[in-house]
Amino acid sequence: MTALTLVAAVLAVATLGAALMALTTRSTAIAVLSAGLVSLFASVLFLLLAAPDVAMTEAAIGSGLTTFLFFFVLGRIRREGSK
């Protein structure tokens, strides 16, 4: 088992952990953050899989803009729900 495979295995475990957290946590905000974390870990994995283009896209769009969109809508819903 080479160092690269070891790093990938650790990353895979971390990604699965983040995904499980996104599904089991009670708080929606933590779920959104964990889904962003899954994307971020996946983008590192893409880098290991020799796909730098995909890694860049996933980091910028998958974990950046998507998480922001979720929080934007969540914030609106919170504010209107509390009225």
Next chain:
Amino acid sequence: MTTRSFIPLVLLALLGTVFFALFVGFTPDETLNRTASYYATQTVPETGAQNVVTAIIVTYRGLDTLGEVTVLFLTAAIVGLVLAQSKAPKGRSGSGFLPSGELLTTGTRMLVPVILLFGAYVFANGHLTPGGGFQGGAIVASGLLLMLLADPAERFSHRLISRIESSAGLIYVILGLLGMIFAGGFLDNRILPLGWFGSVFSAGAIPLIYILIGLKVGAEFSSILTSLEDTEDAQ
């Protein structure tokens, strides 16, 4: 366990069996398949691009990319349409957030030009380094996002965004048609000289097309963000 949570588990177990069979039957290839080795050997003589992924996206599968930015345009338009009824009247802060502090405002003023410049760098160098129109467009949209966060009351001109978006799309299609007239086919990049391999002004029309894609994607993301921003609280 009730049937409600039982049925999804059964479905997922079936799907998992399929996935497991696929996973067990998978052996990684030792060599590239025919399509991939064509791209690997012919990219440089035919397109002059260093980044093979860019060459595939912009020239070989350029029509698919045109379809893709069209899909993105449609989603931006539908998001605008869905949220149009709850749009805030002019001059009022849509989101109702308080203006942010001095730190964020000053930081935004300093950072936004740099972010926009970095986005432009990423999409102009798409044929040389990892990156390109989609990543650059996302970076440009994140600069605009920072401006929205710093001053929630600020309204961006939808007209300007849609002008940029539609003119980029129009020039993209015209470049594709020029490829049919002067070179081998729709979206052929050889309408411009291929240039010196590895320099910024090389690979024919690829940098030009990717800049247009970057502008279009950035404008579409910005349009999604601003139409979310413009909505108003329910009474």
Next chain:
Amino acid sequence: MMLSQIAMALGFSLILLGLYGALTNRDIIRMIVSFTIASTGVNVVLVSVGYLPGRSAPILDEAVPVAEAATRITDPVPQALVLTAIVIGLGVTALMLAYAYRLFRARGSLDISDFTELKW
């Protein structure tokens, strides 16, 4: 296990986890979160199929001379596919969120069991 097999196993698990979350959650926002996890899983599987052990990224610079390209780079086609899939994924997520927001405005609730008009 090899790198591509680890990545593929992870991708399949993410798809299953995401679909499980989408099927069992009652909150619409949580369903959308689960969908984004599943779509990340699909992307990981696709990229791992294109990975060839020991090869480098499909960029032909000093490290990978043009003449040796066919024996030194990984498969670029799945990468191009996934690149577009990620961008479309954001568009679809934005669309789902906009609809969820409209549903909340119309009914004041995000629980899927409150929307029973199409149920039979």
